Each structure stands twice: as structure tokens, then as C-alpha cells.
Amino acid sequence: MARVAIEEGYFTVPDDPAEAPRLLGSRCGACGEHFFPRRQVCARCLHDGCDDVELGPTGRLWTWTYVHVPLFAKKNAKVSAYGVGQVDLPEGPRVQALLVGGPDDFEIGMEMVLDLETLRTDDDGNDVVIMRFSPHRAAGAHEGGERP
Amino acid sequence: MRIEGAAVAGIGMVRFDRYPDRSGAHLARDAGLLALRDAGITLAEVDEAFVGYIQPAAMIGIKAMKELGLTGLPVTHIENASATGLVAFREAAWAVASGRAEVAMAIAFDKMTDMARNAPSRGTGRDQLDSTILPAAYFALWAQRRMHDHGTRPEHFAAIAAKNWNHGALNPLSHRRPDHTVTVEEVLASQLVAEPLTAMMACPADDGAACAIVASTDWVRRHQPDRRVVRPVASALQSEAYSPGHTFLGPVVGPATMTRTTALQAYEEAGLGPDDMDLALCHDAFANEELEYYELLGFCGEGEGERLLDAGDTALGGRIPFNTDGGLIARGHPGGPTGLAMVHEVVTQLRGEAGDRQVHGARRGLAHLVGGGSVCTVNLFETD
Ligand SMILES: [Zn+2]
Numbered sequence: 297m298a299r300v301a302i303e304e305g306y307f308t309v310p311d312d313p314a315e316a317p318r319l320l321g322s323r324c325g326a327c328g329e330h331f332f333p334r335r336q337v338c339a340r341c342l343h344d345g346c347d348d349v350e351l352g353p354t355g356r357l358w359t360w361t362y363v364h365v366p367l368f369a370k371k372n373a374k375v376s377a378y379g380v381g382q383v384d385l386p387e388g389p390r391v392q393a394l395l396v397g398g399p400d401d402f403e404i405g406m407e408m409v410l411d412l413e414t415l416r417t418d419d420d421g422n423d424v425v426i427m428r429f430s431p432h433r434a435a436g437a438h439e440g441g442e443r444p
Numbered sequence: 445m446r447i448e449g450a451a452v453a454g455i456g457m458v459r460f461d462r463y464p465d466r467s468g469a470h471l472a473r474d475a476g477l478l479a480l481r482d483a484g485i486t487l488a489e490v491d492e493a494f495v496g497y498i499q500p501a502a503m504i505g506i507k508a509m510k511e512l513g514l515t516g517l518p519v520t521h522i523e524n525a526s527a528t529g530l531v532a533f534r535e536a537a538w539a540v541a542s543g544r545a546e547v548a549m550a551i552a553f554d555k556m557t558d559m560a561r562n563a564p565s566r567g568t569g570r571d572q573l574d575s576t577i578l579p580a581a582y583f584a585l586w587a588q589r590r591m592h593d594h595g596t597r598p599e600h601f602a603a604i605a606a607k608n609w610n611h612g613a614l615n616p617l618s619h620r621r622p623d624h625t626v627t628v629e630e631v632l633a634s635q636l637v638a639e640p641l642t643a644m645m646a647c648p649a650d651d652g653a654a655c656a657i658v659a660s661t662d663w664v665r666r667h668q669p670d671r672r673v674v675r676p677v678a679s680a681l682q683s684e685a686y687s688p689g690h691t692f693l694g695p696v697v698g699p700a701t702m703t704r705t706t707a708l709q710a711y712e713e714a715g716l717g718p719d720d721m722d723l724a725l726c727h728d729a730f731a732n733e734e735l736e737y738y739e740l741l742g743f744c745g746e747g748e749g750e751r752l753l754d755a756g757d758t759a760l761g762g763r764i765p766f767n768t769d770g771g772l773i774a775r776g777h778p779g780g781p782t783g784l785a786m787v788h789e790v791v792t793q794l795r796g797e798a799g800d801r802q803v804h805g806a807r808r809g810l811a812h813l814v815g816g817g818s819v820c821t822v823n824l825f826e827t828d
Contacts, residue, residue: 306693333693339686359592361584363577363638380581380638382691392577392585392694399639404592 300422302415306333307427308350309412316353317412317427321389322346330387353410354432355383358390362399383408383429396430407432446713450540451675452825453547453659453668454483455788460619460652460776462557468497468504471653472553473511475781479549479655480512484667487513490657491545496522496532496552497780499559508553525815526727527681528552529654529783530823534679536658546660550787552780553653559779577694580646580730582817584638586697587732591640594747596735598640602631605645605731607759608767612774614760614801617788619650619776631731645731647772654784656791674794678714678824682706684817698817703740707812710822711742718742721824722806723793724764725786727813728771734758738766741812741822760801768793768801783821786811794827 299309308318321332326343332351337344360381379395379402395402396411408429415424456478458471472495480486495505505521522532529552536548590596609626612618626644634644664673684690684699711717718741726741728734738749743764757763769775769789772782790809792798808826815821 329688331692335692339690340688359585359589361581361588361638361641363581363584364636365578365580365638380577380585382585384689388688390689390691392582392691392696404589 298422299412299414299425300418302424302426307410307412309425317410318350319352319385319391319410319427321349321351321387323349330385330389332385332389332391351385351387351389355385355391355408355429357402357404357406357408357429358382358384359404360395360402362402381408381429394426394428396428401431446678446715447537447541447676449661450537450658451661451664451673452656452787452791453664454479454481454485454657455655455791456480456482457617457654457781457785457788458652459617460650460778460781460785463555463651464557466651468499468553468555468558468651468653469508469511471555471651472508472551472655475553475653475655476512476549476551479551479657483547483657483659485547485657487515487517490515490517490547490549492536492539493517493519493549493551494522494532494535494539495519496528496550496783497554498523498525498528499554499779509551522552523780524819524821526729526777526779526782527813527815527819527821528780530679530786530811530813530821531681531783531819532780533656533658533676533784533787534681534821534823536656537676537679540658540660546663548658549655550658550784551653551655552784554779554781555651556649556778557651578638580638580641582694582696583730583732584641586700586736587640587730590732590736594750596750598632599628600735600750600753601640601645601731602628602642603753604728604734605631605773608728608731608734608771608773609644611760611768611801612770614799615769615775617785618770618774619648620770620774641730641732645773647729647777650776650778652776652778652781652785654781654788656784656787672795672827674791674825674827676823677716677826678710679821680706680709680713680823681819681821682709683819696817698814698820700736700740702820703737703812703814703822704742706820707741707822710824714824716808716824716826718764721764721808721810723768723790723803724766724810725769725771725789725812726766728767728773729777731773734766734771737812741810760803765803768798768803783811783813786813790825794825
């Protein structure tokens, strides 16, 4: 069964589920600024010509909250409460996304890693996945330890 | 540039509430008629109109205007998310200040209750990456970061919400008019929506319409000799300026610095500063925003908002009362009309007609809104 992104153009969906996904971003050909999501004109120097790059999958938690309202208004995911955060990528962009875990799992400044969550199965039998960040447990257990 | 030679000739609004049996066009008509009556004119005297709404429909503004009459006047639609009403007012003020119009109308209407019912594809229901996040969540992200940086407690946010609920009790045109004094404990005990924000720290979803008529100062002095003349003196409007770490995807609060730079521009254009203001209205869709805007609008230094709040400076009777009409939290926030409700309150206060919530001796007021995390407007008013 294949995995497909809930919306194309924002993150990779690796064939190997054990492999971390990456964010689809841009890098300015003139000034080197990075962006997520992809864009053509650089927002910093206005150069017309950004190159496609992949960003992440790790970053640091800038802020977070925990929402006590069903995800997607219960439409297609049985999630009654969920975390949301903003994660600073080492390349520069701050990315707002869903978080994995409960309200006691998050701390500003902690290292986060991107992964994919299956929301539902579509009519063709594919798993529809969305990106989210979760606390980087390996880094938490061994400070300064290995990274993907 | 300072706005010269324009004054508010009339104001009117339909109290924000849920109106399942009244169309947006009829709400607009009623607000428009109130403002025309307040100005002592009919649509025949209006040279130009700016109609604001955020409902996703084409040409409903011009259709609403027809309820007031068909005089051939130019009508322009304005949409700038939550900032829509103030931006419509800005255009009307400049249409007069430029000399293009002698009398101009800013009018706005919206039915949030319709948008919630008829558009399940909006907000959290939309099957897209950037639609997972409720407004409460992205304002909560800002609140959490503030708690981390400045040691702010949920009690501070609750105190702001309670203040605005209680201001609303003094305003006959407020959606929420509590019959008892709302306490910090009551706000904290309401449903937790997105940590640390509770339901009573958030604005309601409601319907409504509001209208302001701007005319040349000469026209207003001639037609309303017995009334205190309230003039818009500056209206700054900015969109986001890029800085590293910008968040592009998803509904976001937008860069906080946008309010700071927009306020500085407005003060500079008017030749005034925060110390000259007697009251302020700001975008308090969620209570933590108001705390941030104390600082970003220049009423205290960074990290000093809690002290200003604790001292009671921002409540009625304080040094710089904020959201004297109840703010978005109590008076309501239907979308487009919100900014014109702010104009209604500033003008009522500067005319000295605010009754139980009158800021004594008020001569200058500020109205601030942000829209969609992407625009900010700060408007300054004064009277003689
Ligand atoms: Zn560049």
C-alpha cells in the first residue's frame, strides 16, 4: 500500500517508512536565504530565481500549544486533541505544524524531528499522510548525540 | 502623511449578535441608515462609498448598497481580513482629504454564523496542510512564547478578558453584556481551547454591520455646529516586512513588529505619541494579544505590559483605557464591521456621549487592527 501526501509540494514521502521525510523548500540563488514552502522570488533580496532544496528534518521548538478541539473538525481523523508548534529549522525558516505527543511532552528549545502520520485511507487504498514534528528522543537521551 | 480637512459626520451600527433571520444586506442597510441619520443626510449627499466584508462572495457589497438607494455613486469593495472595516474607513477619510469627495461612506457587514454553517470547507475542515490549525491555536503559540520569555501567567490573560467583558456590560451596543462582574477565576474556569487560552479569552462568532460617514471639516462645522468635531488625523496601513525566520505557511499571527512599525508611522504622521492618547481600541480576538499591543503600540516598554495591566492603567478609569466598548471579546467581531465599530466607539467617546463608560475629557483615541496575520492598521483620531 502506497503512502500519499495530504497535499502535494510540501514534504517528501520516502518509500521506506523508517526514513525521515524532508521539507520541500527553496534557496535563493543570489543571497542564499532559505524558505519553506517553495517560492520563486526571494523574499529577502527579491532575486527572481530560487532553487529547490530539501530542508530539515530536525529543528528546535520555538513555541507550542495543545488544542482541545478535534483535528479537522472530526472529518477524517479520530483525533480529539492535538499539539501545534513552530519549529526553527537550522537553515532558517520557522515552520508551523502539528506535533506528536501530549502537553507534558513539549518544552521550548527542545530538538524536534519531522515524521509522517497516516490520517486515513483514500478510495484507491493509499494511506493519506500529513507531516508533523515529534520530540527528538535520540537527541534528548544522548545530548549532542547522533542525528539522522 | 497627516490627514487634513476630514471629519466624522455620522456613525451607526447594528449591535453585533446572531441574526439568523436578517440578511447581511439588511444589516448593512440598517447600519447605513443610522449613520446617515446621525449625519443628517440621505445617500443623495454621499459622493463615494467603500464597502467592506470578508465573506467569500463576489459583488455582495454593491448589492447591499442598493438597499440604501441607487444614486450612481462610485462603490469600491474592500477586503483585508479582520482589518477590513478600518481600511474601508481609511479610504473614505482619504477620499475626503484628497478633495475628491465632499462626503464619503465606509460601511461593512458580515455574518460569521453563515460562514461557519455554509462553508464547512473553511478552517479546520479543509483537507489541506495549512488548515489544521485553529485561530485559537496560533494565538496560543504567541501566548506560550510570552509566558516563556516574560513569566506571564494565564491569570494575566484572564484579567484582560475579564476587564473587556466588564467593559461590555457598560455598552448597550456590546454583544456580550454580562449581568454580573466577570472575575479572573470565571475566565480561567471556562473551557480550555488551546493552552493557555480558554473560551472566555476569545471573541464570539457573530453577525453585524457598522457604518461611518466622513465629510470635509468645513462641511461638518457647517452642518453640525453644535457637535464636537472628531477628525481622523492619521491612518497607517502596512503589510508584512520580511525578516529571517518568517513563517509563510499556515494561518499565523504575523510578525509582531508589524504593529510596532505601523503605530510608529501613524504617530509620526500625526505628530503625536502614545502619551497623547486618552483611549485605545485594539485587536483583542484573544486576550493575550492586548497584552502584547500595550507594548507594541508604545504604551509601555517591552516586558512591562503585565505591570501596566496590574496597575489598572488599561481599565476604564485608568491612564490609558483599552477596549472601552468591550473589545472584540465582548462587543464582538463579525469580521468586516469590526473596525467600523471601533470608529463608532472612538467617535462616541470623543464626542463625550459614551454614558457610563465615558473616558472623562477624552480628546484623542487610537484604533488598531491586524488582519489575517498579514496586515496591520493604526488610526488616530482627535477632537478640538
Ligand atoms: Zn535572495
